[in-house]
Amino acid sequence: MTLVGIEAMNVFGGSAYVDVRELMEHRQLDTSRFEQLLMSRKTVALPCEDPVTFGVNAARPILDTLSDAERNRIELLISCTESGIDFGKSVGSYLHEWLGLNRNCRTFEVKNACYAGTAGLQMAVNFVLSQVSPGAKALVVATDVSRYTVDDGGDSLTMDWAFVEPSSGAGAAAMLVSEIPEVFQLDVGANGYYGYEVMDTCRPTPDGEAGDSDLGLLSYLDCCEQTFLEYRRRVPGTDYHTSFDYLAFHTPFGGMVKGAHRTMMRKLKKAKAADIEPDFERRVLPGIRYAQHTGNMMGGSVFSSLAGIIDHGSFDTPKRIGCFSYGSGCCAEFYSGVVSRTGSDRLRRFGIEEQLGARRRLTMDQYEAVLRANDSVRFGTRNVKIEPADEVAPFGSGRRLERLVLEEIREFHREYRWAA
Template sequence: MTRAVGIEARAAGIEAMNVYGGMACLDVKELCLHRGLDMPRFENLLMQEKTVALPYEDPVTFAVNAARPLIDALAPEERARIEMVVTCTESGIDFGKSLSTYVHAHLDLPSNCRLFEIKQACYSGTAGLQMAVNFVLAQTSPGAKALVVATDISRFALADAGAIEEWAYSEPSSGAGAVAMLVSDTPHVLRIDPGAYGNHGFEVMDTCRPGPDTEAGDADLSLMAYLDCCEGAFRDYSRRVEKADFRESFGQLCFHTPFGGMVKGAHRHLMRRLYKTPPKEIEADFQSRLAPSLAFGKRVGNTAGGSVFVALAGMLETAEINAPMRVGLFSYGSGCCSEFYSGVVTPESQARLRAMRISAALDRRHRLTIADYETLLRGESVVRFGTRDAELNHQIVPDAWPVDAAGDRLVLDAVVGYHRKYIWI
C-alpha cells in the first residue's frame, strides 16, 4: 500500500498498552431477562458481560489502574520523558480541572508535562492518540513520550424514573473501562501509518450526556450515523491512501464497539455498499477479520472513548499474528465525529499485549448479582457530579472488595472540598 504523498516513514505509535476492566461485572443476558426485554435474537448482539463501576471507582481510578503497569515497567530515565498526559473521556468530574491532573499525580510523573483532557463522545480516545502521535512525529521534543488514557464509566446516578427510561436503550451495552497507551517513537504495539487516515463528521443529536449524571439517546439514529460515518471515513481514507482496499489492505479490523452486533452490522453495510459482497462471504470475512477484536469488548461492555482500543487489545490477544500485519481502525463518537486509520502490528505486539494478562484480570472481577446491581443503581452511594464532601462506603458490596489486595489498585476514598482523595489498596 502506498502512503499519502509527502509523508516520511518516521516511526510513531503505541509503545505499550493496557486495558483495565474494573472490579465488578454483570451478566448481560441475566440483566435483559430481568428487565423483561424481548430479545428473540439476543445472541446476534454479541454481548456477554459488562463492567459495572462501583461507587468508589471513578474515571480517575480506572485511568490510573490501566496506566500503572505501563509506568512501573519503565526505567527512571524513560519515565522522565513522559511530557504529555492526555485523558480522553465523556465522564469528566469537573468542568475545569481535567482528570489528567489526578492521573499525573497518582502515577508520580514529572512536572514538566502537558496535562489536558479531550472530549468528543466515544471518538475521544482516537483524538487523543492522534494528538500524541502527531506530537511525536513533529519531533518538537525528540524522544519524548505521551501517556494517553481513554477512561469512561456509565452514568447511573439515575435521579428519577424519567432518567431510567432515557437510559434503558443502552443499559445492557453500557460498560466501563480504561485503556492506557504510551505513545512514542518506539511503537512496539502499533506503528501508526503516518498520514493514512480519513474523517467523517457532521452535527447530529444521536446520543448525548445532557446533564451531570444523565445519558440520553436514540439507538436507531445513532446506528445510522455510525453506518454513514464508517463508509464516509473509509472513503476519505482511500482518498488519501492510494490503492487502499477495505477487503485486501487490512489483515484485521478493530472498530468502536458499542456492542458486537453493531460492529457486525457496520461491516456488513460496508462490504455490501463497497463491493456488493454476498452474505455468506461477508459472514466469513467478519469471523476472520473482526471477531477477534470483540474478545474483551464482550466482557466489559461499551467503554466509550477506549472502545476502539479495547478492540485492538482483544484482537492482539486472540488473532493469529505470524508476521507484520496492517490493521484498520474505525472510531466513532456521537454527535458526531469519526475516523478510519491504520497501523502495523507484529508478533512482538502480540507478546507485549498478552504479557499484560488482561483476560486474567477480567476473570478476577466480582460477579454482581442482580440484587447487588439494583442496589448500586439506586445511586445512594454514588458521588454525583459537583459533590463537595463525601466518604465512600467500601463495603457497599462486601464481596467485591478484594481479599488479595497488594497495594497496587487505586480506589476513591473521600471527597473533601471537591478534592477527590484516593487510596491504594
C-alpha cells in the same frame, strides 16, 4: 522518517460485572433476539471507582515496566473522557499525581464522546512526529464510566432503553505513544476523518444520557463508510477486504459492529452473506471479545478492540489493522497501523483477559444496591466518605495486587488510596 505509534498499552475493565442476559430478564426486556446483539457481560462501576481509578489502574502496569529515565520522558498526558468529574479541573491532574509523572509534563483533557480516545491518540502522534522534543513520550488515557441514570421526557429524545442500560459499560485504555512503536506502528498520514452536527446521543446533564439510538446507529454507519472512502482517497488502492488483516471497531455492542461490517462488505465489495460471515469471524470478531466482557467502554472502546485483536490474532508475520472510531455528535475516523510478533508478546504480558476473568459477578440485588450507592458520588458531590463495605472487593487474582480506589471526597477534592 520518524516512526510513531503505541509503545505499550493496557486495558482495565473494572472489578465487577453483571451478566447482560440476566439484566435484560431482570428488566423484563425482550431477549428473543439476544444472540444477535453479541453481548455477554458489562462492567459495573462501583462507588469506589471513577474515571480516575479506571485510568490509573489501566496505566500503572505500563509505568511499572519503565525505568525512571523512561518515565521522566513522558512530557504529554492527555485524558480522554465524556465522564468528567469537574468542568475545569481535568481527570488528568489526578492521573498525573497518582501515576507519579514528571512535573515537566503538559496535561489536559479532550472530549468528543467516544471519539475522544482517538482524538487524544492522534494529538500524541502529532506531538511525537513534530520532533519539538526528540525522544519524548506521551501518555494517552481514555477512561469512561456510566453511572446509570437516564433522562427521559420529551418526544423526540427517547433512548431505546432496551439497548442503553445493557450495553453501557465502563473501562479505560492507556497508551504510551512514542517513536518506539513496538505494539502498534501507525500508518502516518493514512487517516480518513469525517464529522458533522447530529443529535444522536449526548450527556446533557451531569449524570444523565439522552438521545435517539436509531439516529446514532445510522450516523455510525454513514461515518464508517465516509471515513473509509476518505482514507481510500488518501491511500489509493486501499481495499476494504484485502488491505487489512483485522478491523478494530468502536463497539457500542457487538451486533452493531457486525451490522456495520456486513454493510461495508455488501456495499464496497458486493459480497454475499455466505462470504461475509467467515470474514467477520476472521477479521472482526477478535476485536469484539473484550467488549463482550465490559459493554461499551466509550472512549477506550476502539483500543479495547485493538487490544483484543493483538492478544488473540496471529502475528507470525506483521499484520495491518484498520481502526474505526466514532463519537456521537459527531466525529469519526478510519486509520490503520501494523502489529508484529513483538507487539503481541508485549501486550500479552499485561494479561488483560485474565484480569477481566477475575472480576466479581454481581447478582441483580447487588447491582441495584450499587446503583443506589452510586447516588452518593454524583457529579458535584462536595463531601462523602466511601464506606469500605462499598468496595465489592476482592479484586480477584489479577497480576497486580494493588489497585487505586476512591476513598473520600473532601471539599470536592477526590482522595484515593491503593487497595491490596
